[in-house]
Amino acid sequence: MVKKALWGLALFCSLVLLCFGAFLLYVTLTDYEPEPALPLTVINNASQKLTTGVPFTVTTFNIGYAGLDKDQDFFMDGGTRSRAASKEQTAKNLSKILSFLKREASSFYLLQEVDVDSSRSYHINQQAAMRQHLPDYGLVFAQNYLVSWVPVPVFDPMGSVNGGLVTLSKYQLKQSTRFSLYGKEDWPQQPFDLDRCIMENRIPLENGKELILVNLHLSAFDKGGKVRKQQLAFLKEFMQRHVQAGNYLILGGDWNHLIPGTAPKRFKAKESWPEWMQTIPSDFLPKGFTWVADGSVPTSRTLALPFKQGINFQSNIDGFLISSNVEVKRVYGHSLQFEYSDHNPVTAEFVLK
Structure with a gap:
């Protein structure tokens, strides 16, 4: 027996x-394996043209697939969950995010973690919602996460994922391209991980040059930051190439590194510096480039626990990097208290010299 x-x-x-x-x-x-350089479609491209000397605003916001609100934790950061609390809560978070975008009325939006059809966000098409609620903007989508099923956490798996980066623009875009970033995790993790990329948006100017507006979302949980080092090497080469061409550059998004010039210690927290948090290497910054961030308002919080002021570790990992021919007029973070995402947005006003 x-x-x-x-x-x-x-x-x-x-x-x-x-x-x-x-x-x-x-x-x-x-496994999703796009071409190293993939042309993207601009939906509802605007006719208005950007010119030098005229101020415009750019807002970057990782919306956390409208699922990582203040009451959520995340398994990769020490929590237990991977999905939004419910479809109703996801819809509520998305509605509030869209209201913020409409109210702020930035010239450009650089958005990360926007889901199209994912189990974690209850298959709500967030890109379609943006098109519906922000009809005055051109929209470009770049895929960076497409997996048929992510089997972790074991007892509440993330499931199918289809999401990426979205750029919204009130100005005419000449061309948008998805560029794959260097570096991948080892097998068997890689097929379940994001396929990191940048979205390059080319905005034509009256002087014959172009504004290169980049939407990015770098890796976070690569052990020792080995993948992130390769991604930064790609970006450095990318920036130097465009500077030599005489273009204007603004790179914005979720760097998943501490933005130089900001200090997490100004935000009270009981949690210590998280293992995944990396600093930008001192030799990364090309000559003439400047970091733009509002160090007085945190843009990210840890997700080991639901958000409580004074408990979670907070930092600035979202912001901009600009070339010397771009002038920053002001920069301000939006203190949304992580109500609808694990990130707070940040806006900067620029002028092209």
């Missing part, structure tokens, strides 16, 4: 391993 039970257990375990192996093979074979 004991032998029969052991045989049954062994058979069951073998079947489980076989199924998991087949699933892993399927995910590996169907």
Whole structure:
């Protein structure tokens, strides 16, 4: 009887391993692998043209797929969850985010973690909602997460994921391109991870040059920051190439590094510096480039626990990097208290010299 039970257990375990192996093979074979440079479609492209000497605003905001509100935690940061609390809560968060975007009325928006059809956000098409509620903007989408099923956390898996970066523009975009970033996690983690990229948006100017507006979202949980080092190397080369061409550059988004010139210690917290938090290497910044951030308002919080002021570690990892021919007039963070996302947005006003 004991032998029969052991045989049954062994058979069951073998079947489980076989199924998991087949699933892993399927995910590996169907892994999203876009071209290194992929042209993107601009929907509802604006006719208004940007000119030098005229102020304009850019807001960057990681919306956390409208699922990482103040009451949420996240398994990769020490919590237990990976999905939004409910479809109703996701819809509420998204509605508040859209209201903020409409109220702020920035010239450009650089948005990260925007879902199109994902289990974690209850299959609400957030890109379509942006098109509906912000009809005066041109919209570009760049895929950076497309997986048929993410099986972790085990008891409440993230499930299917389809999301990416969105740029919204009140000005005419000449061309938008998705560029894959250097560096990937090791197998078998990679097929389940984001395919990191930048979105390059080219805005034509009256002087024959272009504003290169970049939307980015760098890696966060790569051990020791090895992938992030490769991504920064790509960006440095990218910036130097455009400077040599005489273009204007603004790079904005979620850097997942502490923005130079900001200090987390100004925000009271019981949690200590998180393991994933990296600093920007001193040799990264090309000559003439300047960091733009509002160090008085945190843009991110840790997700080991739901948000409580004075408990969670807060920092500035969202902001901008500009070339010497771009002048910053002002920069201000928006203290939304992480009500609808684990990030706070930040806005800067610029003028092209």
